Amino acid sequence: xxxxxxxxxxxxxxxxxxxLAPRGALAAxxxxxxxxxRIKEPASYxxxxxxxxxxxxxxxxxxxxxGRIGHLAANPKGCSNFTGSxxxxxxxxxAIRGDCFFVEKAYHAQLAGAKAVIxxxxxxxxxxxxxxxxxxxxxxxxxxxxxIPVALVQKDAGDRIQSALAADQGAVIVEFDWKESIxxxxxxxxxxxxxxxxxxxxxxxxxxxxxxAQFKDSAVSLEQEGFTAFTPHxxxxxxxxxxxxxxxxxxxxxxxxxxxxxxxxxxAAGELTGRADLRHLCVHKVLNETKKAWQWxxxxxxxxxxxxxxxxxxxxxxxxxQLRDLGVDTNAVGGxxxxxxxxxxxxxxxxxxxxxxxxxxxxxxxxxxxxxxxTNQYRGRLNNAGVLRALCAGFAEGTEPPACLNPGVNVDxxxxxxxxxxxxxxxxxxxxxxxxxxxxxxxxxxxxGYHCTDxxxxxxxxxxxxxxxxxxPGSFRCECNKGYKLLGGxxxxxxxxxxxxxxxxxxxxxxxxxxxxxxxSTSVAxxxxxxxxxxxxxxxxxxxx
Numbered sequence: 122x123x124x125x126x127x128x129x130x131x132x133x134x135x136x137x138x139x140x141l142a143p144r145g146a147l148a149a150x151x152x153x154x155x156x157x158x159r160i161k162e163p164a165s166y167x168x169x170x171x172x173x174x175x176x177x178x179x180x181x182x183x184x185x186x187x188g189r190i191g192h193l194a195a196n197p198k199g200c201s202n203f204t205g206s207x208x209x210x211x212x213x214x215x216a217i218r219g220d221c222f223f224v225e226k227a228y229h230a231q232l233a234g235a236k237a238v239i240x241x242x243x244x245x246x247x248x249x250x251x252x253x254x255x256x257x258x259x260x261x262x263x264x265x266x267x268x269i270p271v272a273l274v275q276k277d278a279g280d281r282i283q284s285a286l287a288a289d290q291g292a293v294i295v296e297f298d299w300k301e302s303i304x305x306x307x308x309x310x311x312x313x314x315x316x317x318x319x320x321x322x323x324x325x326x327x328x329x330x331x332x333x334a335q336f337k338d339s340a341v342s343l344e345q346e347g348f349t350a351f352t353p354h355x356x357x358x359x360x361x362x363x364x365x366x367x368x369x370x371x372x373x374x375x376x377x378x379x380x381x382x383x384x385x386x387x388x389a390a391g392e393l394t395g396r397a398d399l400r401h402l403c404v405h406k407v408l409n410e411t412k413k414a415w416q417w418x419x420x421x422x423x424x425x426x427x428x429x430x431x432x433x434x435x436x437x438x439x440x441x442x443q444l445r446d447l448g449v450d451t452n453a454v455g456g457x458x459x460x461x462x463x464x465x466x467x468x469x470x471x472x473x474x475x476x477x478x479x480x481x482x483x484x485x486x487x488x489x490x491x492x493x494x495x496t497n498q499y500r501g502r503l504n505n506a507g508v509l510r511a512l513c514a515g516f517a518e519g520t521e522p523p524a525c526l527n528p529g530v531n532v533d534x535x536x537x538x539x540x541x542x543x544x545x546x547x548x549x550x551x552x553x554x555x556x557x558x559x560x561x562x563x564x565x566x567x568x569x570g571y572h573c574t575d576x577x578x579x580x581x582x583x584x585x586x587x588x589x590x591x592x593x594p595g596s597f598r599c600e601c602n603k604g605y606k607l608l609g610g611x612x613x614x615x616x617x618x619x620x621x622x623x624x625x626x627x628x629x630x631x632x633x634x635x636x637x638x639x640x641x642s643t644s645v646a647x648x649x650x651x652x653x654x655x656x657x658x659x660x661x662x663x664x665x666x
């Protein structure tokens with residue numbers, strides 16, 4: 122009997138899931154991820170609509186994009202290259218669904234200079250996810266080239282935009298809003314990657330392999346510092362009464378209980394993929410138990426690079442070599458894997474089947490790769506910048522790691538001066554965050570962030586100036602009486618006053634003793650002020666919460 126072959130991993134994953142999953146699982150819904158779309162101007166056409174995020178392009182998770190929209194009557198569906206550039210001032214293009222793939226519409230719009238594209242459905246129906254046509258490699262090849270946001274709206278929203286354009290009441294302004302596209306409950310993001318270890322099953326698998334290498338450093342850093350908690354997953358099917366013994370043996374492990382969904386005649390057999398998938402799950406389990414879960418990314422990237430089916434290295438021996446190079450206990454991993462020929466259930470693989478078909482808030486997983494951030498399925502191009510932005514959008518406001526505030530990921534509204542926080546004489550209450558900014562009075566000031574008042578440290582007993590305290594905006598400085606000089610003083614640090622030789626009539630030996638004592642006092646005073654400032658900052662944070 123010929124080996125199992127379908128045109129793509131995505132198609133195979135969907136087919137196996139549909140045929141082999143229990144009836145209850147089939148009823149579970151595939152989640153359509155959305156963002157808000159608003160018509161801002163003209164005011165007479167203003168309104169808010171949901172739009173479906175495409176499984177390609179670059180959604181600006183956590184942010185917004187606003188611009189003038191246009192629709193070209195000569196090429197209304199965007200199925201061919203637009204002649205010339207977009208009309209002056211138009212940044213967002215509206216295309217009508219039909220006659221070609223969504224990917225083609227987005228690609229043609231980007232070539233014309235659009236910063237984003239909205240596809241309007243041509244019939245009134247529920248929103249759907251614009252997917253990549255895996256059985257058309259020529260179209261799928263365009264996906265890495267698309268670097269703009271792509272959204273699908275229902276027919277009524279598209280009709281509303283077209284009516285606004287036809288009314289000729291001035292520029293039609295729309296806004297994409299992805300701020301709530303990913304839930305952001307707290308200061309740690311939990312995320313998952315559903316993938317296959319088979320790197321030779323088409324565009325989906327090669328994209329996963331590239332992503333593991335690209336994102337390794339970012340993933341390791343976020344995991345090591347405790348900002349994220351990552352879990353890998355694999356997609357599985359099982360043999361049925363309609364599956365031939367030969368096909369079941371080739372594509373499954375554990376007596377046909379667990380079958381790979383990415384087998385093909387050109388890549389690795391499903392049985393080999395199942396073995397490698399299970400080893401990846403066991404590596405994560407072992408590393409997680411030893412508090413080194415982040416090291417999974419180093420193993421996965423090495424395995425994808427060195428243990429490829431095309432090179433004949435898709436083996437347990439190659440896997441163990443990568444583990445030894447990383448100092449991971451191969452015996453512990455082997456013990457977790459157990460006997461692959463056993464007909465008994467494996468708890469890790471059973472957990473994958475349950476998670477794959479659960480009816481939880483993230484919906485069913487039917488595509489590979491699928492990335493889940495908190496409870497939202499990621500949509501868009503699978504690359505370092507896009508995924509990092511999605512992870513950053515999953516943190517509660519102001520708790521995101523420093524990597525989320527780097528240029529290229531974040532827009533600093535504070536430096537652009539577009540914030541509404543208090544400002545005065547070079548001081549500002551604006552604190553940049555990934556989603557925008559928060560207003561928080563700077564050190565030495567008190568207030569709600571919109572109105573800040575200088576704290577008069579000299580009126581308190583904690584300034585620790587020995588002789589003279591002078592209040593300054595946001596701080597203070599210490600000075601000494603006539604005949605004394607300040608040792609160790611600086612803005613916000615008290616220092617100590619010591620006699621000037623000859624100016625006070627004190628003997629030299631006493632001045633030396635006083636100087637030594639002053640050094641000790643300065644150190645103690647500095648520590649005291651530091652503790653006071655730290656306590657004050659903590660109190661401000663508590664009040665803010």
